[in-house]
Amino acid sequence: MFTFLFQSNFWLIATAVIPALILMFLVYRMDRLEREPKKLLIRLVLCGCAAAVLSMITESVGNAVLGYLVPEESTLYYVLMFFIVVAGSEEGFKYLLTKKATWNSPEFNCQFDGIVYAVFTALGFALFENVGYVIMYGFGTALLRAVTAIPGHACFGVFMGIWYGMAKRYEHAGLLNRSAVCRKMAVIMPMILHGIYDFIAVTAGDYGVIIFGVFIILMFAIALIKTRRTARNDQYI
Numbered sequence: 001m002f003t004f005l006f007q008s009n010f011w012l013i014a015t016a017v018i019p020a021l022i023l024m025f026l027v028y029r030m031d032r033l034e035r036e037p038k039k040l041l042i043r044l045v046l047c048g049c050a051a052a053v054l055s056m057i058t059e060s061v062g063n064a065v066l067g068y069l070v071p072e073e074s075t076l077y078y079v080l081m082f083f084i085v086v087a088g089s090e091e092g093f094k095y096l097l098t099k100k101a102t103w104n105s106p107e108f109n110c111q112f113d114g115i116v117y118a119v120f121t122a123l124g125f126a127l128f129e130n131v132g133y134v135i136m137y138g139f140g141t142a143l144l145r146a147v148t149a150i151p152g153h154a155c156f157g158v159f160m161g162i163w164y165g166m167a168k169r170y171e172h173a174g175l176l177n178r179s180a181v182c183r184k185m186a187v188i189m190p191m192i193l194h195g196i197y198d199f200i201a202v203t204a205g206d207y208g209v210i211i212f213g214v215f216i217i218l219m220f221a222i223a224l225i226k227t228r229r230t231a232r233n234d235q236y237i
Contacts, residue, residue: 011139012134012138013134015142016127016131016135019145019151020123020127023123023151024041024123027119027154028041030112031112031234032112032231033110034110036107044101044102044120044121044124045120045127046124047094047100048120048123048127048128049125051090051125052090055090058089058093059085062084063085075203078202082199086194086195087191087192090194091194092187094121094122094156095118098118098164103168111166111169113168114162114163114166115162117161118160118186119157120157122153122154123153123157126153130145130149130150152194155223156193156194157190158226158227159189159193160186160189160190162226164183167183197215200212200215
């Protein structure tokens with residue numbers, strides 16, 4: 001019996017973890033100029049896990065506060081919940097921990113590094129979150145999240161990383177105002193996409209599956225195009 005339980009949990013956790021590891025590997029392989037040290041990448045994955053824990057706390061507090069201020073299940077409630085409380089917490093902590101781990105690192109010497117760093121943190125977050133969901137809800141949830149939530153977090157990381165890498169390049173060039181704008185955009189853009197993702201998933205109604213599917217496909221396609229383009233045109237900072 002114990003062997004069966006171990007094997008069941010092993011395969012559940014494997015289905016939760018493997019999609020994130022595959023995406024990490026693909027982004028790592030796209031870094032054509034100078035690949036990042038594995039120690040730093042592991043640290044970023046752990047930063048993503050820490051961001052997941054911290055965001056659970058702030059989301060619980062934000063949900064409680066929001067419940068007092070706005071009628072639940074109203075449009076305003078969902079907008080504030082998904083765009084500010086959830087997206088703000090999750091993308092904010094991802095950004096802060098990524099910046100703390102990499103901004104002053106000598107390894108941050110190429111613009112594409114920004115994408116690598118943000119995606120690894122985002123997938124660390126997704127990996128941690130996914131293990132919890134899969135243990136609670138089972139194999140079907142693992143399959144669904146493998147094609148939605150995990151690539152979704154990776155896409156949020158791509159858009160964060162594009163602006164984050166630009167911010168580093170502008171800072172090195174002495175364009176501090178542009179660097180500051182890019183750092184703000186590195187949080188704002190993934191927040192907007194994350195908020196839209198959650199809002200559609202919960203409130204889209206009868207045509208929700210179609211709308212959600214179209215949004216996901218478009219976001220994935222744009223993120224892939226931008227990642228490949230940035231990798232192809234990468235340059236040392």
